[in-house]
Amino acid sequence: MKSLILRPAYHALWLLLAAPACLAAPLTLHMVDALGKDLQGAVITLRSTDAARPLAAPLKSTIDQVDLKFTPPLLVIPAGSSVNFPNSDKVRHQVYSFSEARRFSLPLYSGRPYPPVEFDRPGIVTIGCNIHDQMRAYLYVVEAQYFGRSDAAGTWREDVQPGEYIVQVWYPLARDNRPVIDQKLTVTNGGEVKLRLATPLKLRPVSQVPPNWDAY
Numbered sequence: 001m002k003s004l005i006l007r008p009a010y011h012a013l014w015l016l017l018a019a020p021a022c023l024a025a026p027l028t029l030h031m032v033d034a035l036g037k038d039l040q041g042a043v044i045t046l047r048s049t050d051a052a053r054p055l056a057a058p059l060k061s062t063i064d065q066v067d068l069k070f071t072p073p074l075l076v077i078p079a080g081s082s083v084n085f086p087n088s089d090k091v092r093h094q095v096y097s098f099s100e101a102r103r104f105s106l107p108l109y110s111g112r113p114y115p116p117v118e119f120d121r122p123g124i125v126t127i128g129c130n131i132h133d134q135m136r137a138y139l140y141v142v143e144a145q146y147f148g149r150s151d152a153a154g155t156w157r158e159d160v161q162p163g164e165y166i167v168q169v170w171y172p173l174a175r176d177n178r179p180v181i182d183q184k185l186t187v188t189n190g191g192e193v194k195l196r197l198a199t200p201l202k203l204r205p206v207s208q209v210p211p212n213w214d215a216y
Contacts, residue, residue: 025160026160027159027160027191027192028155028156029194030195031044031155031169031181031195033201037154038150042154042169042180043076043172044149046158046167047143047145047166048165049165049184054145056142057078058079059077059081060084063083064086064088065085065086065093068134068135070135070212073212074138075138076139076140076148077119077139077140078142081118083116083139084113090110091110091131093135097128102117102125121141122143125139125140136208146158160187162187162188163186165187166182171201173203175204
């Protein structure tokens with residue numbers, strides 16, 4: 001059998017023909033509330049309706065404790081990810097959560113942290129300190145191919161492969177933990193899509209808003 005020799009003039013064409021048929025293209029989602037105001041800091045997930053598509057891989061993340069605040073106050077991670085909770089303060093903290101998606105407790109400590117906590121179930125995890133009631137953070141554990149948060153202009157951008165997806169939008173400060181948007185979205189070749197809330201937001205009490213919050 002003769003070996004195949006790719007001459008330089010045809011090499012680029014061969015690579016193009018051999019490339020995957022479904023290439024990711026830039027997709028922009030623009031979120032606004034019921035009044036048309038940009039929805040900053042919203043959590044977005046896109047999950048393919050094709051069950052064979054692999055989900056986003058787990059990550060290793062960190063939520064620190066600085067000046068009696070969790071930093072960052074909100075983190076979005078894929079299911080199976082682990083999170084470190086170092087304590088950079090000079091006082092001891094006791095980090096805990098009673099949330100259904102993940103219950104855990106890290107007894108009083110400072111300096112060297114406990115081993116990372118794994119979050120293997122999707123859902124919203126509210127995190128607090130048993131010593132300092134004003135400390136609060138939120139973890140969004142997702143099962144999706146794509147995820148992120150909207151910027152100050154209410155937009156989120158990602159390279160997304162064509163296909164049919166379920167797009168869900170959560171607003172972290174909403175009183176109700178259910179998605180404020182939950183619908184199908186067909187992605188063909190990127191582009192921009194505007195998503196608008198059907199009803200006005202009902203927000204959490206001020207006592208549940210982290211002091212270093214940067215959204216809405």
